Amino acid sequence: MCQSVPMSNNARGAICVLGTGLIGGSLLRAAVASGYEAFGFNRSQSGVDAAAADGFDVSSDLVAVLRRAATTDALIVIAVPMPAVDAMLTKIAELAPDCDITDVVSIKGPILEAVRAHGLSARFVGGHPMAGTSQSGWAATDSELFDGAVWAVGVDPDTNAASWERVVRLAIDCGSVVVPVVAEEHDQAVARISHLPHVLAEVLASSGATGGALALGLAAGSFRDGTRVAGTAPDLVRAICEPNATALADVLDETIDALIAARTTLRENGDLGAVVETGYAGRTAFENRVQREITDVTPGKPGWLDDLRRAGQAGGVIRSLDN
Amino acid sequence: MCQSVPMSNNARGAICVLGTGLIGGSLLRAAVASGYEAFGFNRSQSGVDAAAADGFDVSSDLVAVLRRAATTDALIVIAVPMPAVDAMLTKIAELAPDCDITDVVSIKGPILEAVRAHGLSARFVGGHPMAGTSQSGWAATDSELFDGAVWAVGVDPDTNAASWERVVRLAIDCGSVVVPVVAEEHDQAVARISHLPHVLAEVLASSGATGGALALGLAAGSFRDGTRVAGTAPDLVRAICEPNATALADVLDETIDALIAARTTLRENGDLGAVVETGYAGRTAFENRVQREITDVTPGKPGWLDDLRRAGQAGGVIRSLDN
Known part of the structure; x- marks a missing residue:
């Protein structure tokens, strides 16, 4: 046909x-x-x-x-x-x-x-x-x-x-x-570039608010940009992210591992480790795509x-x- | 005097x-x-x-x-x-x-x-x-x-x-x-609203790049905003964040715990848990400060x-x- x-x-x-x-x-x-x-x-x-x-x-x-x-x-x-x-x-x-x-x-x-x-x-x-x-x-x-x-x-x-x-x-x-x-590859990709940004924005906004009026009063561009999508209505965030639970949970596993590595070397050696360079390389690849x-x-x-x-x-x- | x-x-x-x-x-x-x-x-x-x-x-x-x-x-x-x-x-x-x-x-x-x-x-x-x-x-x-x-x-x-x-x-x-x-309270606050945004931007940019050309090609506003500060030169990121190692490591502990909670409930129940609402409340408090x-x-x-x-x-x- x-x-x-x-x-x-x-x-x-x-x-x-x-x-x-x-x-x-x-x-x-x-x-x-x-x-x-x-x-x-x-x-x-x-x-x-x-x-x-x-x-x-x-x-x-x-x-x-x-x-x-x-x-x-x-x-x-x-x-x-x-x-x-x-x-x-x-x-x-x-x-x-x-x-x-x-x-x-x-x-x-x-x-x-x-x-x-x-x-x-x-x-x-x-x-x-x-x-x-x-x-x-x-x-x-x-x-x-x-x-x-x-x-x-x-x-x-x-x-x-x-x-x-x-x-x-x-x-x-x-x-x-x-x-x-194809559907599966789409869902894995958007877990990284759309759903993970939502979850990270939520935890960042939560952390800022935990710091009270002083922290929110000092917050500027990096906090504003990093939390922008946390201003999305909670029901809509759930409707966007939760149907992609499996792929998003896999990406969260990676992200948690990366943060644990950074936290551990920061506490032990006072440095953030490789994530600074891999993050910069990732952002550069995004800008130059x-x-x-x-x-x-x-x-x-x-x-x-x-x-x-x-x-x-x-x-x-x-x-x-x-x- | x-x-x-x-x-x-x-x-x-x-x-x-x-x-x-x-x-x-x-x-x-x-x-x-x-x-x-x-x-x-x-x-x-x-x-x-x-x-x-x-x-x-x-x-x-x-x-x-x-x-x-x-x-x-x-x-x-x-x-x-x-x-x-x-x-x-x-x-x-x-x-x-x-x-x-x-x-x-x-x-x-x-x-x-x-x-x-x-x-x-x-x-x-x-x-x-x-x-x-x-x-x-x-x-x-x-x-x-x-x-x-x-x-x-x-x-x-x-x-x-x-x-x-x-x-x-x-x-x-x-x-x-x-x-x-005062100095100590400043450093605790900026760990939340300036240094944590840097670290989260780095891990997000890394995760996007791990998804390859397809993921970076699909990336739009939420990824762009969430990774903006990952475009900062790595040496400068280190110079900004690493001197605040103790406060930043404490905030990373909280953040890792919040992500683990979200990941766990996502895998077990298909929902992200409380972070969606606390994040929305935090962003709203920031916007209304x-x-x-x-x-x-x-x-x-x-x-x-x-x-x-x-x-x-x-x-x-x-x-x-x-x-």
């Missing part, structure tokens, strides 16, 4: 966003700004009203929204927190089982499992735009949130080429570059998923599907 | 800055911008040349600079990294033993010990402006670096009132507010040092000596 389906830039199709909080709402704005027909669902009426007041087509009637998705052959974007994903999939399976589906949730393995459990994997392609702020809700949405961001898009085995191409075009149209990645462009992407070509997976592992990004 | 010495705003006196890197050089710029006669010493000729090219009076001849400090009754500001402090004190004791002295080094206990060992404590008042960037050297200096910053100033027992007033006026003239604090103004400051009045110490512990700041 050849899955390669040419798709012109103009035939964008409709977008149906389920959940119009910070990420979903910003995606709705960005899609509309790029010329998509885009509409959405939000659970809370206050969120619906806020979106409507800004001129966006959002409803709290999930059944109606999904029927419209089915009718318009929309790409459905699941943009609710992980704990609410299963209920969404149940309704999609019932009302819009033939639609393309993606998501913007911060972990990919558990999403993929849930999608498979609901029999929806044939047209599903996972996604994760690496963008956000510590704010949440419609009021924080921004059509430019994804401008210049990295957007992880799944290249898991058996991915449908046409669905994949549609998701990649949406990410690019929102201003992002695409990193192709290069987004090498992946070209000649041909969805559906034999071996395309493996090729893209390897290119993503090496730091490659897709900027366009048209070269 | 009454130590209260009235000093008009206009009688600023001279400032002698030893070490014109990021902090010392910025202080030289800020002092000159505020109308002080200010001059400095720098060890490297390239640093001297860079300062001279910008019109500043900096020399690599330490003996000549300290003789000038003695002649002009300058306030000497020690702005070299901790490992170089002892050599500076030796020269000050020899060439300018009657000058007022302060410093801008990131820890206060070891400085105070060294000052006492050199017999220079009678006119010494420790200082620590809570400002900086991950850059270093004259090229990074900025006359506005201290604008709106917090500047810790020592209120240790037996502090000379006139010397103290001179140091506080300098900090205020540079645009900062002053937090009065209030700098209550300490007024009616009368250096030399009976009990003034204890009064100021308590006011600083409660989050108070000095904005002016003239009310």
